[in-house]
Amino acid sequence: EDQVTQSPEALRLQEGESSSLNCSYTVSGLRGLFWYRQDPGKGPEFLFTLYSAGEEKEKERLKATLTKKESFLHITAPKPEDSATYLCAVQGKGAQKLVFGQGTRLTINP
Amino acid sequence: DAGVTQSPTHLIKTRGQHVTLRCSPISGHKSVSWYQQVLGQGPQFIFQYYEKEERGRGNFPDRFSARQFPNYSSELNVNALLLGDSALYLCASSLGLGEQFFGPGTRLTVL
Numbered sequence: 001e002d003q004v005t006q007s008p009e010a011l012r013l014q015e016g017e018s019s020s021l022n023c024s025y026t027v028s029g030l031r032g033l034f035w036y037r038q039d040p041g042k043g044p045e046f047l048f049t050l051y052s053a054g055e056e057k058e059k060e061r062l063k064a065t066l067t068k069k070e071s072f073l074h075i076t077a078p079k080p081e082d083s084a085t086y087l088c089a090v091q092g093k094g095a096q097k098l099v100f101g102q103g104t105r106l107t108i109n110p
Numbered sequence: 111d112a113g114v115t116q117s118p119t120h121l122i123k124t125r126g127q128h129v130t131l132r133c134s135p136i137s138g139h140k141s142v143s144w145y146q147q148v149l150g151q152g153p154q155f156i157f158q159y160y161e162k163e164e165r166g167r168g169n170f171p172d173r174f175s176a177r178q179f180p181n182y183s184s185e186l187n188v189n190a191l192l193l194g195d196s197a198l199y200l201c202a203s204s205l206g207l208g209e210q211f212f213g214p215g216t217r218l219t220v221l
Contacts, residue, residue, distance in 0.1 A: 004152075031207065031208075032208060032209075034209065034210075036212075041198075041215075041217070042214055042215065043114075043200050043212035043213050043214045043215045044153070044200070044212045045212070046209055046210075046211055046212075049208070049209055087152055087153075089152070091207070091208075095166070096141075096143070096158040096160075096165050096166035096207070097143070097155035097158060097166050097168065098143075098145075098153075098155065098202075098210060099155070100152030100153050100154075101152050102150070102151050102152050103151075103152050
């Protein structure tokens with residue numbers, strides 16, 4: 001069964017303090033790994049798709065990387081508006097569903 | 111372009127009642143998926159429909175059902191509501207396999 005584990009569960013940083021979020025996964029044939037951002041009470045907002053080990057994607061202060069067992073979401077010089085829950089999900093080859101981790105709740109203090 | 115829309119935004123029901131949630135996908139998207147998200151957890155897959163046919167079903171009881179209409183919009187129905195059905199219900203649309211784009215969700219509270 002496909003599984004995703006995210007760590008840490010919660011992370012509190014000062015504005016400008018860079019860090020990384022981890023997503024460990026097991027899947028029977030990876031079709032794609034997805035990162036989403038979710039604000040309280042709202043639907044997840046799509047950020048990145050990664051398809052194969054070694055791939056990297058960047059968007060503003062965020063950079064996502066992928067290995068055969070895990071993905072990292074690096075946040076460089078974060079701002080308070082980056083505060084949100086970040087969700088990681090995997091889709092197996094031929095599967096329809098996304099399997100999500102429990103998320104990392106990120107708080108950036110000014 | 112409009113994103114995924116869901117209605118209603120919020121809903122309060124009592125145990126044993128029935129509820130219908132609605133979703134309109136992004137224009138051009140033929141696939142709709144439904145997820146349940148309990149507070150503090152990641153979304154859990156309920157159903158996926160593509161071209162009006164069910165293509166996937168998660169580990170949810172038969173009280174949960176869904177359908178997709180010719181215009182690709184979708185309904186999620188839940189019968190005999192339980193307290194544990196209280197959650198944020200998310201609809202996501204996609205072209206097929208791959209990136210799924212989520213709507214704002216329907217917050218269901220069962221009393």
